[in-house]
Amino acid sequence: MKRVFLLPLILIVGLFSARAQETYFTIDDMPDLVKCLPAPPDTTSLGFAHDVMRYMWGKTMRTDAARAAIAERDAIWDLDTLAAIFSEPFGVRIDKEKTPEIYKAFVQGVHTIELIRIRPKAHFMRKRPFDRFQEHMYTTWEEDELRGEGSYPSGHTIRGWSAALVLAEINPEAANDLYARGWDYGESRVIVGAHWQSDVDASRPAASIGYALLQTSPAYRAQMDKARAEFATAPRIPTVASLAEDLWTYSQSHPDGFTLNISTWEVPKEGIAVAYSATQDAHDKADLEYVVSHARAHGGYVGGWQDSESGQYYFDSVRIFPVDSLAQARQFGRENQQKAIYNLSTGKEIRLPVRRTR
Secondary structure, eight states: OGGGGHHHHHHHHHHHHTTGGGSSSOGGGSOOHHHHSOOOOOTTSHHHHHHHHHHHHHHHHTTSHHHHHHHHHHTOOOHHHHHHHHHHHHTBOOOTTTSHHHHHHHHHHHHHHGGGGHHHHHHHOOOOHHHHTTOOOSSGGGHHHHHTSOOSSOHHHHHHHHHHHHHHHHOGGGHHHHHHHHHHHHHHHHHTTSSOHHHHHHHHHHHHHHHHHHTTOHHHHHHHHHHHHHHHHSOBOOOHHHHHHHHHHHHHTOTTOEEEETTTTBOOOSSEEEEOGGGTTBOSHHHHHHHHHHHHHTTSEEEEEEOTTTOOEEEEEEEEEOTTOHHHHHHHHHHTTOSEEEETTTTEEEEOOOOOOO
């Protein structure tokens, strides 16, 4: 049986050999999860029945446009994207140029921990849910790559939980928010159809096992000291309340409307802006705080506009689509019960047809 799984392991090890200098330990140093975690549920077990039910749950969550957007962003396998996602609950922008010591501890720490997934993935080669049911994932662009890789455990979940563990060590006060985001990051893999729930559930203790080993590295401990020292003086990401106050002031000088990236305070010049239904009918300062919170978790864009009939000023958390993705923008607008979307490139509104019922 071992020879059956030898080739996948060799291939995966080969992919990481070029990055060995970026980790504190090698794959061979990592604890063997095949020996310390249970195998995934057999297809005749109650555990697998639960997996199937959770797969169905994930499909229903795709109808929640806001949650589906989070799951779609969480699917991006890129450490810089991961850093951007976790910067918000962490409270400081994790950036290679602006916070290099935090960035180094984060990237190398997470990259080290995630090596622990290699052996069990190659050993079990569990078929993924979308492949077993012969259905498309929500994130269809992942399918070809994931189909040839074992489902157990979930690499994304290990990566997300590792991010929470490493960052909470730097900023313990943000631990609750970091762990909550790390948990949701794993659940996103069930929602898009990439993993069974048992894959995700096994991945959190898997990450913790790797994190425990990380603590024994003198190089990591030294880097963590540098990260903490940098964090002490690093500029904090503005609070929701202060951002809402600044946006309120900004809106007073922009009565005709605006769209802003609330992380950079830049005005996007291109793309198609579509509002989320979750922040509909927000028009005062209290509402604006909710809009800001939603936007920070969904791409970071806020829009404001004045209703010409009522004179009421409204705020929305918005999603920006590329200009060549008009069909997707229209669909997203319909899913979020919008009457119109806005082309930032041309400065023109695009009305959406109203669905009539009989």
